[in-house]
Amino acid sequence: MLDWTSWSMAAVLALLIVWILYAGLPDLLYHILCIGVFTKGFGGERRIALTFDDGPDPRFTPELLTILRTFGVTATFFVIGQKALQYPELLRQINEEGHEIGIHGFSHTHAWYLTPVRTFREFRDTADAIERITGTRPTSYRPPWGMFNLFTKWAGTAVGATPVLWNISTYDWRKGDQTALIVRTIVKKVCPGSVILLHDSGGASNAPCNTLQAIQEVIPFLQQLNYDFIPISNMKQVSYTYKERYRQLNRIWIQPLWNIWEWLFAKLYKVEVIDPLMRLSINRWQHSNISDEQGRSLIGKGDTVAELHFQNDFLRSLSSEDSSERTAIQAIRQMRKSLHNLAATLQHDPRYKHVKAIYGVTLIHRGAEGVGFHVADIPNTLGNRYEKLFLRWLLILYHPQGAKRLQKRTHLLVPRLVWMSREELFNQYLQAVPKQKQHKQQGAALH
Numbered sequence: 199m200l201d202w203t204s205w206s207m208a209a210v211l212a213l214l215i216v217w218i219l220y221a222g223l224p225d226l227l228y229h230i231l232c233i234g235v236f237t238k239g240f241g242g243e244r245r246i247a248l249t250f251d252d253g254p255d256p257r258f259t260p261e262l263l264t265i266l267r268t269f270g271v272t273a274t275f276f277v278i279g280q281k282a283l284q285y286p287e288l289l290r291q292i293n294e295e296g297h298e299i300g301i302h303g304f305s306h307t308h309a310w311y312l313t314p315v316r317t318f319r320e321f322r323d324t325a326d327a328i329e330r331i332t333g334t335r336p337t338s339y340r341p342p343w344g345m346f347n348l349f350t351k352w353a354g355t356a357v358g359a360t361p362v363l364w365n366i367s368t369y370d371w372r373k374g375d376q377t378a379l380i381v382r383t384i385v386k387k388v389c390p391g392s393v394i395l396l397h398d399s400g401g402a403s404n405a406p407c408n409t410l411q412a413i414q415e416v417i418p419f420l421q422q423l424n425y426d427f428i429p430i431s432n433m434k435q436v437s438y439t440y441k442e443r444y445r446q447l448n449r450i451w452i453q454p455l456w457n458i459w460e461w462l463f464a465k466l467y468k469v470e471v472i473d474p475l476m477r478l479s480i481n482r483w484q485h486s487n488i489s490d491e492q493g494r495s496l497i498g499k500g501d502t503v504a505e506l507h508f509q510n511d512f513l514r515s516l517s518s519e520d521s522s523e524r525t526a527i528q529a530i531r532q533m534r535k536s537l538h539n540l541a542a543t544l545q546h547d548p549r550y551k552h553v554k555a556i557y558g559v560t561l562i563h564r565g566a567e568g569v570g571f572h573v574a575d576i577p578n579t580l581g582n583r584y585e586k587l588f589l590r591w592l593l594i595l596y597h598p599q600g601a602k603r604l605q606k607r608t609h610l611l612v613p614r615l616v617w618m619s620r621e622e623l624f625n626q627y628l629q630a631v632p633k634q635k636q637h638k639q640q641g642a643a644l645h
């Protein structure tokens with residue numbers, strides 16, 4: 199038999215487990231870590247959202263609406279269902295003046311004190327009240343104090359609303375004259391995409407007076423900084439898209455890791471930088487033999503050749519958002535310049551004395567013939583298939599449109615072998631072309 203102490207220990211433990219599951223864990227996930235909870239918009243645009251909780255309140259909301267109207271600012275009101283039913287004309291006015299209305303709960307009860315059934319009721323009753331009065335169903339909710347229980351998110355989903363917290367808390371509910379502090383907090387912390395938490399009711403007595411005073415100073419200041427004030431659902435639309443997340447991931451992880459890999463690769467294969475566009479490594483020719491028109495062997499298996507690698511910055515410059523004709527022309531111009539540098543290196547550097555040809559396997563073969571390369575298909579071997587995947591991945595990595603680019607014109611994105619013999623390179627790109635050859639070239643051009 200268990201004694202009294204053991205029973206109470208077991209009871210405390212059980213309560214603790216229940217609390218962790220019902221309150222602690224959901225609050226950690228949604229309130230503290232904000233997983234799946236909107237707290238801040240897209241950082242690329244100078245847009246912010248002012249949000250006012252706990253209203254509507256006949257003492258403060260009308261004045262707040264006047265201030266917002268004066269400055270031409272739209273905001274979001276997370277209202278309490280009970281008060282909405284009490285002051286329907288205020289709710290209607292908020293709606294008619296173009297502001298957005300969200301759910302803040304029916305009775306402003308802390309989520310941890312709500313049973314599952316009441317959690318659902320708080321949401322349903324508030325959403326119904328808002329819809330009945332304004333004709334619009336709310337799409338956002340902010341639970342009181344930003345607190346969640348195990349059912350808060352389900353209850354929100356059940357009424358068709360998503361959670362919104364904030365990234366700037368102004369503590370405007372405190373007692374005393376907080377005006378200067380509210381102004382300072384906003385001015386110090388504001389950034390594009392900010393969601394600012396304010397109150398038009400509740401808190402210490404007359405606390406919203408501070409809020410009203412503060413926003414009259416803050417709004418014109420932020421307008422001077424070209425900030426636009428938008429309702430929360432507009433902010434959600436320009437929120438962190440997957441593109442921005444991908445770019446962040448790219449900047450923080452993929453690019454640095456890739457740079458390390460590139461550095462290792464360069465060391466391992468003795469890749470040498472020729473210019474900002476091209477790098478070079480000496481290789482043995484692995485592809486099938488290549489002969490000229492007269493049947494003379496130009497490159498045979500095992501011959502010394504130089505493999506070309508584009509520099510990443512060049513790839514980036516190629517992939518401007520609107521990959522227009524102009525970009526292509528610029529790329530070809532850069533390529534010609536680079537081939538001049540390459541020819542000079544091959545001529546003067548004794549390490550490249552035996553290089554019979556330059557070549558590359560690339561997806562970017564459009565225009566390669568125009569600058570003097572021969573373009574050939576590569577056999578569909580397993581190794582080549584890997585290379586194809588790898589090159590496509592590179593394109594995703596460097597192209598701003600990323601994977602979308604691959605979907606657009608996949609049939610063009612087949613890697614091909616581009617090559618040019620040493621003689622051809624020298625003929626076309628050496629500045630100090632021997633006189634005899636110059637004549638020959640001019641003659642050839644006349645034909």
Ligand SMILES: [Zn+2]
Nearest residue numbers: 251252342343
């Ligand atoms: Zn509140």
